[in-house]
Amino acid sequence: MPRLPKLLQAVLAVAVVYLGFVVVFDFALGQPIPKSLMIMFMFFVVIGVLMVFTFTEDGTRELVAPIRALVEDPAKKRLRNLVFVIVPLAAGALAFNQAQPSYEAPLELRAIHPAPPSSVELYDKRYDLLSLENPYRELETEDPEQFRELVAEGADVYIENCHFCHGDKLDGQGPYAQGLNPVPLSFQDLGTIAQLQESYLFWRIATGGPGLPDEAAPWISAMPVWQDFLSEDEIWKVILFLYDYTGHRPRSWEAE
Amino acid sequence: MMSLWKYLALAALVGLTVGPAAAAGDADRGEGIHAQRCEVCHGEEGDGAGAGAERLNPPPRDFTMAQYKIKTTGFEDILPDDDDLFRVIRDGMPGTSMPGWSDMLSDQDMWDLIAYLKVLGELEEEEPGVPVDFTTQIASSEDSIAKGKPLFEDRCVECHGNEGKGDAAKSLRDDDGERTWPRNLTKPWTFRASDDPKDIFARVSVGIAGTQMPPFADPKSKKKLTVEERWHVANYTASLGAAGEPVNPENTVVKAARIDGEVPRTPDDPSWRDSVPTTFYLVPQIIAEERHFTPSNDTITLRAVYNETDIAFLLQWDDRTKSIPGDSQAEKISGPGLAEDSVAVQLPVEIPEGMVKPYFVMGDTARPVNLWQWNSGTTDAPETVTLVNGRGIDNIEERDAAKAGVGANGSWRDGTWSVVMTRPLATAEPDADLQFVEGKFIPIAFAAWDGSNGETATKYTMTTWYWLLLAPEAGARPYVVALVVMLLVAAGLLWWARSAARRAGQAEG
Numbered sequence: 001m002p003r004l005p006k007l008l009q010a011v012l013a014v015a016v017v018y019l020g021f022v023v024v025f026d027f028a029l030g031q032p033i034p035k036s037l038m039i040m041f042m043f044f045v046v047i048g049v050l051m052v053f054t055f056t057e058d059g060t061r062e063l064v065a066p067i068r069a070l071v072e073d074p075a076k077k078r079l080r081n082l083v084f085v086i087v088p089l090a091a092g093a094l095a096f097n098q099a100q101p102s103y104e105a106p107l108e109l110r111a112i113h114p115a116p117p118s119s120v121e122l123y124d125k126r127y128d129l130l131s132l133e134n135p136y137r138e139l140e141t142e143d144p145e146q147f148r149e150l151v152a153e154g155a156d157v158y159i160e161n162c163h164f165c166h167g168d169k170l171d172g173q174g175p176y177a178q179g180l181n182p183v184p185l186s187f188q189d190l191g192t193i194a195q196l197q198e199s200y201l202f203w204r205i206a207t208g209g210p211g212l213p214d215e216a217a218p219w220i221s222a223m224p225v226w227q228d229f230l231s232e233d234e235i236w237k238v239i240l241f242l243y244d245y246t247g248h249r250p251r252s253w254e255a256e
Numbered sequence: 257m258m259s260l261w262k263y264l265a266l267a268a269l270v271g272l273t274v275g276p277a278a279a280a281g282d283a284d285r286g287e288g289i290h291a292q293r294c295e296v297c298h299g300e301e302g303d304g305a306g307a308g309a310e311r312l313n314p315p316p317r318d319f320t321m322a323q324y325k326i327k328t329t330g331f332e333d334i335l336p337d338d339d340d341l342f343r344v345i346r347d348g349m350p351g352t353s354m355p356g357w358s359d360m361l362s363d364q365d366m367w368d369l370i371a372y373l374k375v376l377g378e379l380e381e382e383e384p385g386v387p388v389d390f391t392t393q394i395a396s397s398e399d400s401i402a403k404g405k406p407l408f409e410d411r412c413v414e415c416h417g418n419e420g421k422g423d424a425a426k427s428l429r430d431d432d433g434e435r436t437w438p439r440n441l442t443k444p445w446t447f448r449a450s451d452d453p454k455d456i457f458a459r460v461s462v463g464i465a466g467t468q469m470p471p472f473a474d475p476k477s478k479k480k481l482t483v484e485e486r487w488h489v490a491n492y493t494a495s496l497g498a499a500g501e502p503v504n505p506e507n508t509v510v511k512a513a514r515i516d517g518e519v520p521r522t523p524d525d526p527s528w529r530d531s532v533p534t535t536f537y538l539v540p541q542i543i544a545e546e547r548h549f550t551p552s553n554d555t556i557t558l559r560a561v562y563n564e565t566d567i568a569f570l571l572q573w574d575d576r577t578k579s580i581p582g583d584s585q586a587e588k589i590s591g592p593g594l595a596e597d598s599v600a601v602q603l604p605v606e607i608p609e610g611m612v613k614p615y616f617v618m619g620d621t622a623r624p625v626n627l628w629q630w631n632s633g634t635t636d637a638p639e640t641v642t643l644v645n646g647r648g649i650d651n652i653e654e655r656d657a658a659k660a661g662v663g664a665n666g667s668w669r670d671g672t673w674s675v676v677m678t679r680p681l682a683t684a685e686p687d688a689d690l691q692f693v694e695g696k697f698i699p700i701a702f703a704a705w706d707g708s709n710g711e712t713a714t715k716y717t718m719t720t721w722y723w724l725l726l727a728p729e730a731g732a733r734p735y736v737v738a739l740v741v742m743l744l745v746a747a748g749l750l751w752w753a754r755s756a757a758r759r760a761g762q763a764e765g
Contacts, residue, residue, distance in 0.1 A: 032506075071749075072756040084749050092742035099734035105508045105723045106697050108611055155296045156307035163308065164542060164549075168297070168355045175353050178505070179537030181720050210615065219613045219620070220721055224543045 006062040010053050017045045035104055110182065110217040113196065122206045122227050132199035134236050134250075147240070154241030157234045165222065170245055180222045187242050194248040201239050201250075205230075279367045286372025289365050297353065302376040311549040312353045315434070322377030323431075323465045326449050329385025331462040331471030337387055341370045343449075351446040351554075388458050394487035396453055396494060403485075404492025411472065411479050412489070416441055420496040421671030423576045427589045431466045435591075437552060438469075440574055440671070441493055442500035446554070451497050456490040501535040501557045509723045510534045510700060512560035512567060519561055519568035522665050523674035528570050531559040538573070538704055538717035543617055544649045548715035552576065552706045556599075556719065562726055567692055568678040571599050571702065578668040579707030582635030586708065595707035597668075598716075599675050600629040602701040603690045603724075605645065613699050616721045618646035626690050628657070630664040630675050632707070639666055641677070645688060649714060660689050692726060700724040 004012070021041065026032045033041070054060040070076055070083060119128045139147040159168075165184035167174040172186030185192045193201060203211070209221025226235060243250055290302065297316040299305035304318035317324070326344055327336030345366045348356035357366065374380050394400055409418075417423035420441035430436050444451035449459075460481070463471035472481040472489075481489065511532050520527045536558070540551040552575070559570040579597045580586050587594050603626045604614050612623070619625035625646045633639040641664035643657035660683045666675035681692040690698070703718040705711040 068756075071753050072760060074757075074760075080753065084746065084753075087749065088742045088746040091745040092738040095741035096734045096738035099737040100730055101695065101727050103509050103511055103725060103727065106611075159296045159306065159308035160311060163353060164311075168353055169357075169360060171355075173355065175351065176537075176539040176542075178503070179539035179719065181508070210620075214612065217611065219615045219623075222539075222543060222616075222720065228545070 005066060006053060006059065007064075007066050010049050010063060013049050014042070014046055018042060034107055036107060108217065108220075110220075111213075111215045112182075112185070113192075113200075114213050114216040116200055116203050120203055120207065120211075123232055127199075127202075129199045129203055132202060134198040134202075134239055136236055136240055137198065137250075150237050151240050151244045154234075154237035154239070155245070157230065157238040158241050161226075161229065162238065170242065182217075182220060184222075187246050187248075190248075193242055193246065193250070196251060197253075198236075198239050198243075198250045201242070202235055205235050205238070206232075279364060281364075281367035281369070281371025283368070283371040283375045285365075286368035286370070287375075289361065289369050290372055293357070293361070294369070302373070308353070313550045314352055314436075316353070319373050319376040321466075322379050325464045325466065327385075327462060327465070328388045328458045329462070330388070331474055333385025335374075335379055335382045335385050337385065338367075338370055341373060342366055345369060349448040352448065388461055389483075390454050390457070392483050392487070393454065393457070394484060394491070396491040400488050400491045401495045404488035404490070404495075407481065407485055407489050408492050411481065412493075415468065417576070417671045419499065419670040419672075420493070421574050421576065423671030424589070425585075427591060428468050430468075436467055437576055440500075440576070441496045442574070443502075443554070444494075444497035444500065445502060451494050453487070453490040453494045456493050457486055460486050460489055460493075501533060501555065503535050503537055503555060507534055509697070509725050510558045510560050510569075512562050512724060512726045514694075514727065514729050515561045515563055517563065519563055519566045519678060520570075521568070521663065521676060521678060523570060523572075523667055523676050525676075527561060528559055531561050531570070533557050533559055534722075536702065536719045536722060538702070538719060540717050541617070541714055544714060546714050548711065548717075550709070551711075551717045552709040553704045553717045556702050556704060558702070560724065562681065562692070564681075566678055566680050567726070568676055569601060571601070571673075571675045571677065573599070573673055573704055574671055575668070575673050575704070575706055576671055577706065577708035578632070578673075580632060580634060581707070590708035593710055595705070595710075595712045596634065597632040597673060597707045598629060598705035599666075599673070600627045600703040601677055602627050602646070602703065604699050605688060605690055607690065607693060607696055607698050613721055615648070616701055617718070618649045618652070621647045621651065624653075626688075627652075627703075628662045628664070628677050628679070630666055630677060632666060632668075632673075639664065655688065660685070694726045694728045696725075698724045698726075 021033060021038065053063050070080055116129050118130055119126055121127075136147070136150050139150065158166075163174050164176050165174040165180060166172055166187065167177065167184070170187040172184045172189070174184060177184050187193050204223070206225075206227040208225035209223040210218050210225055212218035212221055230238070239250075242248075290298070291300075295302070295306060297304075297306040297308055297312060298319060299309070299316070302319035303321075304316045306316055309315055322334060324336045324340065324344075326349075327333075327340045329335060329337050329340070344354070345361070346356055346358045348354045361369075374382075408416075408420075412420075414426070415422075415424040415428065415438040417438075422438040422440040424438050428436050428438060440446065447455070449455040459469065461471060461473040463469045463474075470477060470479070472479060472486055473483075474480055511534070513531050515527060517527075534557070535555050538551070538553050538556055540548040542548065553573055556571060556573040558572075561568055575597055577589055577597075578586060579590060579594055581594050581596060602618070604619075605624045605626055608623075614620055614623035614625045618627065627644045627646055629642045629644065631640045631642070641657050641662055643655045643660050643662050645653045645655060647653070661678075661680045663678045664675060666673060668674075683689040683691070692698070699721045700723065701719050701721050703716050705716045711717070
């Protein structure tokens, strides 16, 4: 089988990566990458491909050979004239589009699970988040019957307060979820409570959106400050429910 | 391997004898699933008295009453079709707290639940109902829709409104005396089942049990409709969906277009026609006391234009009731506690550099917001516009709207408010008012109050932060840029070819 020219290989490599992005994000996940981010990604992809293809001097020569031939080979005059018309026109069209005013909203990147403080003041008390534990967790083994009751009480707290955004099924698809940005987290997702300690949840629930550090954009989070509505006890019970319903286990210092 | 074949053979046998759509349910198993998945809302006894009952909107179904809204059996049948129940469990009910369960429950789980629901409703001995006959369907066509329109105008507008937006001329209550709102038929994504004409035909034919939606197939009804007429009404109703403005989640920017001449000061000004609408969801305020769990407004549509000196917004939202305190008709529909309808635009006092914004619920102490609020007025006083600066929901400073030049004008028609709000781009107090700048993304948010739904003060619906962009006209700039780039590229190419040719010439010479 004849080998493809290097230039064509390079163009194909970039095209395959681009189509891969489109297939995975636009079609499979249904979450298109914003244009500005896409341009940034593709810039690095092109640089990467060029680096691979120009790794040796022969490679470089082979890569640019067709372009050189086009410009320098007198036999290719007609093709050259055509390219010399098309390339400036294409560049002009690109520049025209770029110079149009853009309506694309600025990107807002935020930390979803920012580092917690070592201690936090809540309910007029100071809590050391490094050593804080769910006071009911040990009942899971010591008194399963009472533990079930506490989980059920946590479920009631959840339905009365949390499901509007985080959903009946804890999947982040509550009746008002679609009106919020950032979207409410899904606790079923392996990337949320399954990765966190119960003390972290306690901090996030009690201080809500306004309790987030700046890197997590507290000004747009719709998470209420739950210490204004729920008792300490209710928060620990709702945490029991979150893990029980999803089947996830909280992370702990001992287990790792 | 053997066991797999055995399993498949068994499954095929079951499939042949029972049929996939009518698997027998085990009520005892269903009771267990109900306890695990359903009782938190529907209650331990299945009577709809779960923990969230007070706050769920609409409230969870009471299975002991054996009354189901979505059914395709006859209006006199108590029992819905098994498939009706199955479908609601599988797909959920849009716009309510009832999710679809297909990702968590198997088909058999759902059949078991249905068996248990029949136990709860004491329906085990009930004869299955007579299903609605869909084979009579008349496909939607211009002709059918045209035939449906006068029937709709005669039978349906008293509750669903002239344009189908649910702006009933009377107060509606369900059998329990709870307030209900007729469906806004221009928003098919809020239909509890779907906007398929078959679904609409079924609702029109058998009504919605427990509500004031009557069965139009009832031969005893003075308003009865024939089978053909019901299909025409269904087709017409389905066509109303095209009038709604659905939310496009990708579109987060209100685009203000630059115009020549005066900015419009009234909603029916023709210059609005050219502006691009953007629609956002409204969500109830459930972040700060006092929270609001039973909203009625659900979306808001924005348009904006500006000229050299002023900016104008057109805010439009479907509100079933024109709430004018003192008005006898409005008070009849609303009941006690009628307040003015209201809408607000929220803007940061300062355009943020970087990503830090004021807290989206009425600002914070470090970063205040401007709130321009329009109120619908009473029979004694005309509409008003107020200006406040918010530093948090409980930290509001009243300011002089007239001094800042904030103006507003609103009108209500067939279930939709249209309110224009205007202000000069710059004000005399740049420390207290946002100064609009062309070409910059400015955070913007909106809020609405339905005075016939008990919405005042902290009980309202709101959006999160979106963006406003005053987009200057591009003018000649893109053409100039394109021309310059084209010439530069062409010159570069020519220079390359020339120097190559010269080099070749030298090599030969």
